[in-house]
Amino acid sequence: MNAEIISVGTEIVLGSTLNTNTYYLSKRLWEIGINVLYHTTVGDNPKLLEDVVNIGLERSDLLIFTGGLGPTADDMTKEVISKALGLKLELNKNMEDSLKDYFNQTNRLMSSNNIKQAYLPEGAKILTNEIGTAPGIYIEWKEKKLILLPGPPKEMELMFNKYVIPMIQQDYTIKIKTINTIGIGESTLETLLMDIIKDQDNPSLATYAKEGQVDIKIIAKGYEEEKVNILLEDIVKKVENRISKYIYSCDDETIEEIVFNKLKNKNMKIAFCESCTGGLVSSKFTQIPGASEVFERGIITYSNKAKIEEVGVSKKTLERYGAVSEQVAIEMARGLLNKTGVDITLSTTGIAGPSGGSSSKPVGLVFIGIATKEDSYAIKSIFAGDRKSIQNRAALKAFDELRKIL
Amino acid sequence: MNAEIISVGTEIVLGSTLNTNTYYLSKRLWEIGINVLYHTTVGDNPKLLEDVVNIGLERSDLLIFTGGLGPTADDMTKEVISKALGLKLELNKNMEDSLKDYFNQTNRLMSSNNIKQAYLPEGAKILTNEIGTAPGIYIEWKEKKLILLPGPPKEMELMFNKYVIPMIQQDYTIKIKTINTIGIGESTLETLLMDIIKDQDNPSLATYAKEGQVDIKIIAKGYEEEKVNILLEDIVKKVENRISKYIYSCDDETIEEIVFNKLKNKNMKIAFCESCTGGLVSSKFTQIPGASEVFERGIITYSNKAKIEEVGVSKKTLERYGAVSEQVAIEMARGLLNKTGVDITLSTTGIAGPSGGSSSKPVGLVFIGIATKEDSYAIKSIFAGDRKSIQNRAALKAFDELRKIL
Known part of the structure; x- marks a missing residue:
């Protein structure tokens, strides 16, 4: 399955916002075995977006959109995609109620343009947004899958992990283990683990530096879960023995x-x-x-x-x-x-x-x-x-x- | 002039590298008055890149490429673009000499595949790379401008500022003002300012929501600085009068x-x-x-x-x-x-x-x-x-x- 990530937002093409969403999504998709072939970014312009949607439909099987799902006039990802696919937008009663609830609970007035968030392309599924008003949308169309997620990274990441991953995961098993280290630099760590990194294709091992910390991500893949577990545990043990004093968690905790x-x-x-x-x-x-x-x-x-x-x-x-x-x-x-x-x-x-x-x-x-x-x-x-x-x-x-x- | 930024690199579509080049280039292009309409990223794959080049030539006047100019086999941006434009690659004698000099000066051996960096599409200009081996390339082709820059951000930024900006700069002025608001949602704010937003093309006005806050960015353009200032101040005053109680800064402070x-x-x-x-x-x-x-x-x-x-x-x-x-x-x-x-x-x-x-x-x-x-x-x-x-x-x-x- 070939994927394309399409970011919608004038703030990105104008250089006001660094596009971290594509980075996050590419990494996560790679971890579950999906090839990302293209990233495309386009501003909040319906005509240009429609062209981008059509190009994407021609060359990719899975299209993941971020941004342009909010309540304002320049948010029109859903509308443009529905038009490009020839799908009608229908008012979703549940969605309307939950929007009203959200505004009641937070003691805010629901403005009239918020109601547009309760409209869904026919046949589409809602992906609930637990920390914002813009729901995500999942569309299956002629063997293609289109997923629309909101732009704010926190909302996007939560929804991607909770709803999208189970929907698009391939049928082989992928197991990931993250080992969190502290007190050692990335290049020193890489030198200590060089033979393990070089030797391995499956499981693969990569280091990710954050401020003052380095995470080691080990990914094992295969069709039999039992074998994948063994592959993974083997490498995890090797790494643990080698650098135990720098490891503070093997469960991706802070x-x-x-x-x-x-x-x-x-x-x-x-x-x-x-x-x-x-x-x-x-x-x-x-x-x-x-x-x-x-x-x-x-x-x-x-x-x-x-x-x-x-x-x-x-x-x-x-x-x-x-x-x-x-x-x-x-x-x-x-x-x-x-x-x-x-x-x-x-x-x-x-x-x-x-x-x-x-x-x-x-x-x-x-x-x-x-x-x-x-x-x-x-x-x-x-x-x-x-x-x-x-x-x-x-x-x-x-x-x-x-x-x-x- | 409508621009497109095309990043070439498998490491980006796989999520190993965060694409900061597009962010940098978009911001700089916007500052000199050039509209960026698209970002596209594609891996080191000649067939996919060629399609991307053809799409870019159709929809954009200025195409800026980053990445894929190095000496290794998977660096093929120059080759693919030359093919797409129907231009021959010719050995550039000056370039060959300066490459040899570079390796002599840095006491390194020049490998045989480095010589491929001395080939240029016919009619193209070299953009010197003072801190690396991959030169940039400037091509004019049927009213279009194509600029090829190396992927490493430091090299790319230096060459862009030194050579590319003077080649593409427009001669008009751009002024930007950011108004920071708090205590009002993005959609309510937009409703309050709708007539100003809709009426205006220059200056343009857009809202950007962050958690609990909304920024308003106002951009004025024109050929005479004096007039641009007046345009900008007019709208800023209108906005200030309309929503003064939500504004906490007009200078982009926290x-x-x-x-x-x-x-x-x-x-x-x-x-x-x-x-x-x-x-x-x-x-x-x-x-x-x-x-x-x-x-x-x-x-x-x-x-x-x-x-x-x-x-x-x-x-x-x-x-x-x-x-x-x-x-x-x-x-x-x-x-x-x-x-x-x-x-x-x-x-x-x-x-x-x-x-x-x-x-x-x-x-x-x-x-x-x-x-x-x-x-x-x-x-x-x-x-x-x-x-x-x-x-x-x-x-x-x-x-x-x-x-x-x-």
Whole structure:
């Protein structure tokens, strides 16, 4: 099955929006064994889009569209495709009701142009959008499959994984295992695994670098599930043996989820005292549903006054070593532990930049403090990048240190 | 002049490489007044590429190709295009010499397949590549312009700016203004501006929705700069008058930057007391360089115990109204103001979900409290979406309320 991904949106052809949807979809389609042959992008122009649809129908079996499903006048992907296929648009009563519900629940007024989202090409199936108003649409037409997804990446990805993958998956088995690593660069990791990467066609192994982390994706394919499982497990074991100390998950979890689960299983409570990360550690942690079961409180002691008042850092220590120091990191963590009575605390203090650095304390210098009833200590790191990267890497490192001690 | 950007590379259609070249080129072309109508991406396959070239020649005046100019067997952009245009490839002596020089200078051996890079379609011009071996090529053919650039972004960008821009630049002026709005949905906004949107071709006006916010982009073009400015300012004023209460910036700033600048100008200090946003408000704020000038501290009172101990919320209020209530939001903000002595405080308390909701207090319900020396109050909102969206929208709303009061 040959696929084409068609992105609809003037903001893309004008260069206001980077097209990450095609990247995401190509990767996911490749993982389930579908060849993508073309990407096409066109602005919100019905005539040009119609030509693109007709070219796509001629050369591809599976056409995946993103964008142009919203309520406004320039959203017309559905209308143009229906016209090109000769299908009528019909009002879908369920869809109309669920739109009304959505607006009622969120206490917003449904504007008259929202109703156009409740129209579907005849014979098409709805793909529910749980986090937005624009539903997806699935059309089968003369041996071709057309899938219409909304443009916002979060909505598109959720719907693609939940509804589209089961509809288009080929009948051989594909198993994917993602191994998440931290604390090792992509090229070093690749060098360590080079013989495994080179030797293998099935399973295939690829590395994907994210900020401060590298994921290893292992993909095994075949017609017999049993054999595919064995192929996959073999390689996973090899990789695990080779780089075990950098692996924090084999289930594609985030590092904060790992920390959350460890704390929950041990029935422990945690609190954070942040300076340079400015709330990012707490914010990442509280994105996890149920965080309140283990997270007791967070304090962002951005000023020295706050460090003294909130967690009892001594004025002397601040004067002697400066706010960005091992000693202050430890006092922050210990002070918060004493104050709250939780089982473990973590602190951050550093220089996120762009200014404020010196030769002895450069931009990127971060101390992470950890305190438990038995022990307290600090870890020194120097991170590269701009302010946002430094804050991000510091937060990742903080969770990695928690993972290690837990 | 209508343009099409054609990217050649199997790594892109397979999802191993994010296509940033089209994004870059679209933005640059748009800035110099050239309409990009299509992006097309195709793998390293001569037959498929030839079809793509033929489609491009039919619908576009300017075709910019990236990728497939290297020395290896699967690099065949130049060969396929020459074939499609019926042009012979000729050995270019200068090019051959400069290739030899390049390899001599960099002390590398020139492999026999490198010589294929010295062949040019008859009548074409060379675009020198100063940082790589693959030269660019410029072809004029039957009123059409074809430009072939290498795939590596650094080489492509350098050559595009140095050689291509002067060749294709139009002689008119383009001015852009972005108006940032909050608190109004895209479709409602469009309804309010419909007559302006419909009436106008130049300047053109388009809306771009981000989570919880909508940007309005206004673009004016013309041959006389003075007239273009007047055109633009006219529409900007019309839009401002129509929807002034939703506009938070006319300079494409983030809402937290607006709040930061207002606080800084008024020489005020702020502190946050977060519950449902879990540190996100503080984290967004401390991403701004220099945040410490106005941000004194943040407290994430996730547990009731923390709300009582840290900011003196009364046990009675918590029992009577629950943690998610107007009363608690106000007590959090007021308590933090008393504790820290800053000029203004903001609090959040709500139900981010996915669980914890009830019919009287559904998931998405958020109270934002604000306290100053003169006043304290809370605002009730209900946000849609998943946990992350609700936290995000609540943080945006928090900054918007600060903007209004400041």
